[in-house]
Amino acid sequence: MYAVSDILSLLLLLLLGISGEGQASPVSPRPNHLDARQSTPTTGKYCNPSTSICYLEYSWGPTIPVYRVAIPDSASSGAPFQTLLQIVAPASLGWAGFSWGGGMTLNPLTVVWPNGNTGVTVSSRWATGRTQPALYPSATYRTLSASRNATHWTVETVCTGCSKWSGSGSGGLNPSGVNTFAWAVSKTAVAQPASTASSFSIHDDVGMFSESLSLGKVPKATFDAYVNGGR
Ligand code: HEM
Ligand SMILES: *[C@@H]1O[C@H](CO)[C@@H](O)[C@H](O)[C@H]1NC(C)=O
Numbered sequence: 001m002y003a004v005s006d007i008l009s010l011l012l013l014l015l016l017g018i019s020g021e022g023q024a025s026p027v028s029p030r031p032n033h034l035d036a037r038q039s040t041p042t043t044g045k046y047c048n049p050s051t052s053i054c055y056l057e058y059s060w061g062p063t064i065p066v067y068r069v070a071i072p073d074s075a076s077s078g079a080p081f082q083t084l085l086q087i088v089a090p091a092s093l094g095w096a097g098f099s100w101g102g103g104m105t106l107n108p109l110t111v112v113w114p115n116g117n118t119g120v121t122v123s124s125r126w127a128t129g130r131t132q133p134a135l136y137p138s139a140t141y142r143t144l145s146a147s148r149n150a151t152h153w154t155v156e157t158v159c160t161g162c163s164k165w166s167g168s169g170s171g172g173l174n175p176s177g178v179n180t181f182a183w184a185v186s187k188t189a190v191a192q193p194a195s196t197a198s199s200f201s202i203h204d205d206v207g208m209f210s211e212s213l214s215l216g217k218v219p220k221a222t223f224d225a226y227v228n229g230g231r
């Protein structure tokens with residue numbers, strides 16, 4: 001006969017075994033994921049004290065880029081609006097991508113990679129399948145700043161055409177509510193760093209997150225002054 005306590009210990013062992021895979025997170029673990037990130041990603045509001053620009057920020061430890069998104073507070077889902085995207089990537093990455101609609105296919109993709117000593121190339125892409133995304137001329141970018149040092153490369157770019165699209169799902173951003181975004185990264189350098197049309201290899205890691213874009217709302221005048229730089 002088994003004692004009740006034996007059965008309880010067995011149950012406990014089973015439970016420990018099941019949860020031993022690691023902490024639950026919104027992203028399913030990938031066999032080839034990059035190491036040494038904190039166990040769960042975080043989203044929140046980040047304000048740059050020197051520019052007064054506040055962003056919706058996503059981060060997941062030192063091996064995944066920090067992604068920051070800001071929009072003007074005048075934005076409404078009925079009309080297109082400009083979107084500001086900042087990516088701070090660890091130097092080990094060959095490219096980093098951001099999906100405005102939360103998946104690989106049928107939504108605008110921003111793909112960025114280091115170019116030369118200080119530059120970063122921003123490439124507008126669109127994928128209809130899970131293969132090399134095509135160029136996407138319906139979204140255009142203007143890079144506000146880019147830099148590169150021993151530990152990171154970073155770019156801030158303003159997109160015209162990333163807030164609305166013809167594809168799947170919502171077909172556009174909800175400026176006041178929760179949106180689902182996604183990202184992808186690769187450790188492999190792209191083929192032609194100076195060219196926005198360069199080919200690149202498949203990601204080593206991908207993830208998704210959902211958060212309210214209202215965290216990244218900036219007063220329209222502040223937003224316009226920042227992205228248009230007085231123009
Ligand atoms: C050569 C380029 C690329 C190839 C061959 C490729 C291929 C694939 C494949 C096979 C999958 C499904 C298996 C998996 O989840 O790993 C996938 C998923 C995914 N890819 Fe890519 N990909 C490429 C570029 C990109 C880029 C540039 C982005 C984002 C900017 C991206 C974002 C995603 C995301 C978010 C997923 C998971 C969600 C989903 O399937 O929609 N991929 N990709
Ligand atoms: C390198 O660049 C990153 C991203 O801009 C920055 O956070 C970091 O402070 C820089 N490191 C040095 C030593 O300047």
